[in-house]
Amino acid sequence: MTSDGRSPILTLRNIHKSYGPIEVLHGIDMDIHAGEVVALLGENGAGKSTLSNIISGTVLPSAGTMTWQGASYAPANPREAIDAGVGMIHQELLLLPHLTIAENIFVGRYPMKHGRVDRREMESRAHRGLERLGLDISPRQYVEGLSTASQQLIEIAKALTLNAKLLILDEPTAALGGEETKLLFKQIERLKSEGVGIVYISHRLEEIKQIADRIVVMRDGHKVQEFDTADLPVRTIVEAMVGRSMEQMFPPLAVPDEETVLEVSNFSSPSGRFTDVNFSVRKGEIFGIAGLIGAGRTELVRAIAGADPIRSGSVRLNGRDITPNSPRDAIRNGIVLVPEDRKLQGVILDHSIAENIAYSNFESVATAGWIRSHRVREFADKSIRKFGVKGTGRQKASEMSGGNQQKVVIAKWLARNPRVVLLDEPTRGIDVGARSSIYEIIHALAADGVAVIVVSSDLEEVLGVSNRILVMAAGRQTGILDRDEANDVSVMELATA
């Protein structure tokens, strides 16, 4: 293995971290060598983020020692870690929307000339950084309005210009499509060959198998297992993560009814993000939508849910034209959306779970428009129990894990007995354990006769969960595949067509 006979650049010994009386990390030991990719795996709440925050100086450990390139290492803040050569790319994007790409890359360390910011130097260096990632955009462009994927790549470009010797990537591909992921991996390979050590956090296990040299699995603040190779069956990894053996990830699919529920015809967006899309979904069918980032999938489902305007086309529900012009309109007709960005579109983080659920169910918790607080609570508790959400209705949404937040977003719609449920990236950033329970919810919906549409960038997911798959490329519909003709090759062919 890569670790044989070489001394590590970073060693962690017996790292503990407590918040008040609660210990969240229990004595972690870890070594990272130059030029290797160590995948750090575990469910949400396992302690991966805390550990990487300790390495990057964002959080101070309660006990334990770290050694960096042979010397004792105890960064008091992220600045010290960056100066030492440790860069971290956070899962949440930390870019300044009103500055240009170049300014974002060099903020806090602008290249100076004659006492002024040397814009030309800054922009040319930013341009080189972007080029290395195969990103063909001008560094003078403002970050606002860029796609999530481009923003993610800019974060990575930023870290690359720091000349870091150790990079921590927290879910770098969560927002990336297949092509962008490939580019990123090429960069990671290149960094490896330059001797950069990489800690890679991801929930996409297929990726881990491609990119990682070693795997460290954490659970409940312990390091539970270390594999010296990434060439393992996914099942083995998952079982180490959840601490029990997993059933099949995707439940078996039922055969949908013949009856058509939803018909989308000649659907086009005003900005051309998608054009002339036609499909129909049957009762009890799970209809996947696959494609690369920027193919127009999110825009398509948002328009079906009335969240964005359309230029032309119609949505028919059980044969009746109900083309919605607002989310309110769509909801009234039984079309509901579980949006892509949970934290910005799905829940209000500062408000309690019960309130979040009540916002879309005022009729159920009110009598003649008067909200009954005990009904709000009962209603929330009922929904929460039904979906196995850990927590109570009184908790703030921000105190829950991503998986539980997502269940809340789904739960808040289901009391309305929707006829069409649109789920946009339903398992993004969600750990494996919670993921399979979301698949179960999706299947339960279909079994109840709901027409379910699932948009996903995770090929394995979209193949595993769908009866049929619509593939889009650059705003066009390139094909609809039946389950038995759909596989990663046929989908990718259409997605890049």
Next chain:
Amino acid sequence: MTVTADHDVGKSRLLEMVSIRGATGPLIGLLLLCVFLSIATDSFLSFRNFLNILDQITVLGIMAVGMTFVILIGGIDLSVGSVLALSMMVLGYLNVEAGMPMAIAISGALLASAVAGAVSGLLITAFRIPAFIATLAMMSIARGVANMITNGSQIIGFPAWFNMGAIIRYGGFLTMTVAVMLIVFTVATLYLRYREGGRSLYAIGGNPEVARLAGINVQRTTVLVYVASAVLSGLAGVLLAARLDAVQPSSGVAYELDAIAAVVIGGTSLSGGTGGVVGTIVGVLIIGVLRNGLNLIGVSPFLQAVIIGSVIVLAVAVETIKRRS
């Protein structure tokens, strides 16, 4: 067993009705302030002075309720002082100059205010002008129109009963103006806490996109909130006219700042989504008690301004620190 459970439910519901949620800190501050003033002066702690304070806070109290709605949805309304003046001048013009009955004059004043609020609301929603700018413009426009009505001069000569409504204490304690304020407080509290529309304001302030995707009509609600704020300012103007027995277009200058201060002291977050009318009432009382008490001690108005400024900082700092721990 069942009895206890029922009892608990009843008790918790009662507790919830009077609960002040985020406003405990300001309430403690208010009580400490009252204790201090009771000891420092012999005239503060009396029923009569308490009634005086209520009289003094009517205008601010009603405006602050409207401001609470606006700030809850993450907006701001700088035009309330000018809208108050506009309402007063329309009232004076219709009643005194045009000789119309008071009922029509009051309706006209409130209607003029509503129009001002609707314009602000439409500028913010349909034209996407930031609330700060739209209401800053409305602040100037409403003030200008108020001045145009009489070319800047005041109007006197309201019927005698109108002024009496602010002076006679029915049942020994309740003037008409204070009664109106108490009704506004009650209706606003119940609305925010128990009506769909009221809860929607929290959703919009928490995150407008989540609210929209949840099926709430964000644009319409936003316009209505600015209309409500303006109508309440207009109502405050009517009450101020009754108290002064005269109207002048320079009334209400800088009242918007007092209203914002009361809302913020009461624990409503300027970023929207958290807070409520009960906190605002406490905030209004803090400002009212402070002014009243400082006058009784004989503190100069200039120093009073410094003290009120410090209280704003203190209130917000305490909340922030409490939230962080």
